[in-house]
Amino acid sequence: MIIGAGKSGTTSVYEYLKQHPEVFMSEVKETNFFALEGKEVKAEDNSPEQTEHYPWAINNRTAYEALFENVKSEKAVGEVSPMYLYNAEAPEKIKEALPNVKLIAILRQPVDRLYSRYMHLVRENRQPSNDFRDALREDSIWWRRNDLVSEGFYARYLHRYYDLFPASQIKVFLYDDLRNDGSRVMREIFDFIGVDADFVPETGTTYNQSGKIKNKRFDALIGQNSVLVKTVSRISPNMVKTIKSSKGLKKLVNSLRAKNLEKAPLSNELKREMTSSIYQSEIQKLQLLLNRNLEHWLA
Numbered sequence: 001m002i003i004g005a006g007k008s009g010t011t012s013v014y015e016y017l018k019q020h021p022e023v024f025m026s027e028v029k030e031t032n033f034f035a036l037e038g039k040e041v042k043a044e045d046n047s048p049e050q051t052e053h054y055p056w057a058i059n060n061r062t063a064y065e066a067l068f069e070n071v072k073s074e075k076a077v078g079e080v081s082p083m084y085l086y087n088a089e090a091p092e093k094i095k096e097a098l099p100n101v102k103l104i105a106i107l108r109q110p111v112d113r114l115y116s117r118y119m120h121l122v123r124e125n126r127q128p129s130n131d132f133r134d135a136l137r138e139d140s141i142w143w144r145r146n147d148l149v150s151e152g153f154y155a156r157y158l159h160r161y162y163d164l165f166p167a168s169q170i171k172v173f174l175y176d177d178l179r180n181d182g183s184r185v186m187r188e189i190f191d192f193i194g195v196d197a198d199f200v201p202e203t204g205t206t207y208n209q210s211g212k213i214k215n216k217r218f219d220a221l222i223g224q225n226s227v228l229v230k231t232v233s234r235i236s237p238n239m240v241k242t243i244k245s246s247k248g249l250k251k252l253v254n255s256l257r258a259k260n261l262e263k264a265p266l267s268n269e270l271k272r273e274m275t276s277s278i279y280q281s282e283i284q285k286l287q288l289l290l291n292r293n294l295e296h297w298l299a
Contacts, residue, residue: 005154006083041054101165107154114149128140159289
């Protein structure tokens with residue numbers, strides 16, 4: 001189970017895991033089941049105050065179990081839900097249902113993660129405000145929404161899992177590792193979940209990239225929320241499954257989408273200011289928890 005963090009490469013790892021013949025991954029990415037079971041899944045809207053914008057989430061056990069009905073002889077069965085990292089109820093619910101689960105977290109420098117999340121929301125025209133600097137204001141929506149500033153408080157969230165699960169069931173990677181040597185990270189993940197670690201997935205594609213859409217007409221044709229994609233999903237779900245199962249087609253579509261995005265760089269000055277004022281203490285606590293030097297996150 002990949003528990004987060006959002007905008008830290010979880011979609012890419014999900015896609016790489018799906019390539020392994022001994023791994024079965026839930027077709028629904030981000031089921032959020034252990035966070036939202038029994039709760040109302042909010043309808044999709046453009047309200048900036050919306051704290052849980054996941055209309056596809058699974059909120060009942062029957063539907064959740066149905067996601068894994070096609071498991072055959074795979075050695076590892078998994079899902080990806082970054083909400084599990086920060087949701088207060090998820091750790092205990094996961095422990096109760098799956099006490100022997102292998103938990104994987106991928107963490108990104110928190111200001112970089114926040115900026116990527118912001119640009120993701122810009123891509124969807126759902127940004128909480130038009131100025132990223134607003135995140136410095138603790139009275140702003142940036143602090144009220146759990147997927148923005150607060151998602152970067154990794155140490156406090158991981159403590160919940162270390163308090164419930166043995167350390168041998170938890171594996172934490174840095175986004176830096178995934179970006180610099182994706183093949184090595186996947187080899188370690190395969191070994192951790194008990195499948196053939198010599199299998200080499202195609203890791204040259206980065207999925208779910210953030211950025212401002214350059215050509216809205218093109219995005220309307222091939223974007224993630226395009227009319228064409230929604231229409232095909234409604235008329236021919238099997239065609240969607242065929243496209244998703246084709247590595248070549250997925251890579252092509254992802255490449256075309258990425259080329260239609262532009263991302264203004266985050267200034268080093270603002271990054272240092274936000275790191276110091278918001279995340280410094282949390283990063284220092286994370287260093288101790290993971291016994292890993294994170295000074296480069298503080299620079």
